[in-house]
Amino acid sequence: MPELPEVETIANGLNQVLPGEMIKNAEIFYSGCIKGDITSFQESVKNKQIQGVRRKGKLLILDLDRDKHIACHLKMTGQLLWEDQEKGENFLDKYTQVVFNLASNNRLLFQDKRKFGYLGFFSSDELQQWDFIANLGPDALEITEQDLKDLIGNKKTKLKSFLMDQKMIAGIGNIYADEALFKAGLHPCLRACDLNSDQVTRLKKSLHNVLNKAIEAKGSSFSDYVDSSGNSGSFQEQFCVYGCKGEKCQHCGSILETIKVSSRSSVYCPCCQPFTDDR
Numbered sequence: 592m593p594e595l596p597e598v599e600t601i602a603n604g605l606n607q608v609l610p611g612e613m614i615k616n617a618e619i620f621y622s623g624c625i626k627g628d629i630t631s632f633q634e635s636v637k638n639k640q641i642q643g644v645r646r647k648g649k650l651l652i653l654d655l656d657r658d659k660h661i662a663c664h665l666k667m668t669g670q671l672l673w674e675d676q677e678k679g680e681n682f683l684d685k686y687t688q689v690v691f692n693l694a695s696n697n698r699l700l701f702q703d704k705r706k707f708g709y710l711g712f713f714s715s716d717e718l719q720q721w722d723f724i725a726n727l728g729p730d731a732l733e734i735t736e737q738d739l740k741d742l743i744g745n746k747k748t749k750l751k752s753f754l755m756d757q758k759m760i761a762g763i764g765n766i767y768a769d770e771a772l773f774k775a776g777l778h779p780c781l782r783a784c785d786l787n788s789d790q791v792t793r794l795k796k797s798l799h800n801v802l803n804k805a806i807e808a809k810g811s812s813f814s815d816y817v818d819s820s821g822n823s824g825s826f827q828e829q830f831c832v833y834g835c836k837g838e839k840c841q842h843c844g845s846i847l848e849t850i851k852v853s854s855r856s857s858v859y860c861p862c863c864q865p866f867t868d869d870r
């Protein structure tokens with residue numbers, strides 16, 4: 592699933608090309624990806640100008656003129672691809688669910704193999720009041736050490752689950768939770784409330800470090816992820832634990848193990864990430 596660095600990379604890419612583009616119309620090939628009524632979605636986006644693209648947690652938001660917005664959640668395998676007419680690009684395939692035809696004759700495509708992703712049209716008020724956005728915690732890139740301490744409070748949740756809960760911190764999924772916990776030397780099953788001050792400091796630093804490095808590498812293309820031009824990211828080459836079960840820890844040489852936390856598989860180093868911290 593695209594997480595914060597992948598969605599940030601897509602938003603950055605689209606921001607280079609979409610502002611100023613006018614949506615001529617939207618062709619919909621799979622009605623299940625539209626939140627609400629399809630005809631109303633098509634009517635609403637028609638002749639709207641795209642002013643910018645931004646990320647909110649793992650959600651992409653296209654800001655349109657007249658205080659309107661298209662929100663897009665890529666979920667597991669969604670992609671937003673921009674086709675440059677002059678280069679003769681054509682990304683249309685059997686997974687294409689929506690085509691936004693732009694006045695410049697360029698196109699913006701939404702495609703999704705697994706069909707969990709979706710798009711919705713919102714006014715500014717509706718967007719703010721939408722449960723999904725109203726319930727998001729602070730953004731993982733912007734979170735401060737104090738925010739993290741306040742959020743942890745006396746929560747007994749296991750650290751891995753805490754990090755992936757979008758109501759606590761927005762933007763982190765399985766990949767970056769595992770990588771940040773490894774960098775911080777914290778076991779995924781530690782209770783959030785048991786972290787001491789040093790551990791919270793380490794966790795916050797590791798989160799920012801891992802996320803920023805992943806953005807620099809234009810995300811991780813572990814499965815289906817590509818950016819808005821169809822290019823893969825390269826952060827998977829820097830993975831220390833995610834997808835590395837059974838391999839040797841880069842730090843200490845121990846064999847990396849896996850453990851289930853809230854039905855998600857976590858890879859960790861039993862030596863660098865002890866269950867009790869005695870470093």
Ligand SMILES: [Zn+2]
Nearest residue numbers: 840843860863
């Ligand atoms: Zn290790």
